[in-house]
Amino acid sequence: MGSVTNTQALRCAVVVARFNEIITKRLLEGALSTFNHYSVLEDNIDVVWVPGSFEIGVAAERLGKSQKYHAILCIGAVIRGDTSHYDVVVNSAASGVLSAGLNSGVPCIFGVLTCDNMDQALNRAGGKSGNKGSETALTADKGNLAVAAFFSVSPPQKYFVCVPVLRSIRCGSHTTYL
Ligand SMILES: Nc1c(NC[C@H](O)[C@H](O)[C@H](O)CO)[nH]c(=O)[nH]c1=O
Numbered sequence: 711m712g713s714v715t716n717t718q719a720l721r722c723a724v725v726v727a728r729f730n731e732i733i734t735k736r737l738l739e740g741a742l743s744t745f746n747h748y749s750v751l752e753d754n755i756d757v758v759w760v761p762g763s764f765e766i767g768v769a770a771e772r773l774g775k776s777q778k779y780h781a782i783l784c785i786g787a788v789i790r791g792d793t794s795h796y797d798v799v800v801n802s803a804a805s806g807v808l809s810a811g812l813n814s815g816v817p818c819i820f821g822v823l824t825c826d827n828m829d830q831a832l833n834r835a836g837g838k839s840g841n842k843g844s845e846t847a848l849t850a851d852k853g854n855l856a857v858a859a860f861f862s863v864s865p866p867q868k869y870f871v872c873v874p875v876l877r878s879i880r881c882g883s884h885t886t887y888l
């Protein structure tokens with residue numbers, strides 16, 4: 711993908727885990743509403759659902775390698791149970807997202823909640839601790855503009871020109887299934 715200097719040119723994919731959907735749907739809504747706030751166009755966002763956080767990395771890497779996106783948001787919610795299964799899913803999700811970014815060269819942003827219980831997750835999905843999905847989208851907007859400017863323009867302080875180009879436009883949900 712070429713570089714972008716304003717958010718209306720930004721193309722993103724959001725990979726969302728269906729597991730703990732009550733949480734991940736709220737994180738997705740937070741991400742989409744933040745994209746809307748920063749003028750990312752609805753048509754430029756593809757949402758891809760996967761069964762659980764364990765599968766996020768595979769999808770993110772495939773999307774990254776498609777060369778269609780400036781950034782891939784990875785959203786999931788892993789909630790601790792009685793066994794060590796939690797650690798396996800969390801570690802696999804984290805290394806999968808990291809590998810997806812390294813192998814595709816596209817920023818893959820880690821928006822997977824890793825919580826001890828459902829209360830912690832609800833608090834971070836629009837509750838008293840904010841909406842981590844929304845923060846994930848913010849990372850994509852700012853991170854991508856920064857990365858694009860850093861690699862493609864000289865002098866690098868052009869980055870500071872890019873950031874204020876943030877306006878508001880309507881953005882609903884746009885869904886694609888793998
Ligand atoms: N326990 C959680 C899972 N488990 C499901 C796995 O992610 C995976 O889909 C399954 O093992 C099939 O490969 N996923 C979450 O996202 N959150 C959990 O708490």
Ligand SMILES: CC(=O)[C@@H](O)COP(=O)(O)O
Nearest residue numbers: 789790791792793795796
């Ligand atoms: C991710 C988890 O820990 C959970 O879904 C699995 O629960 P358990 O460890 O009780 O089998």
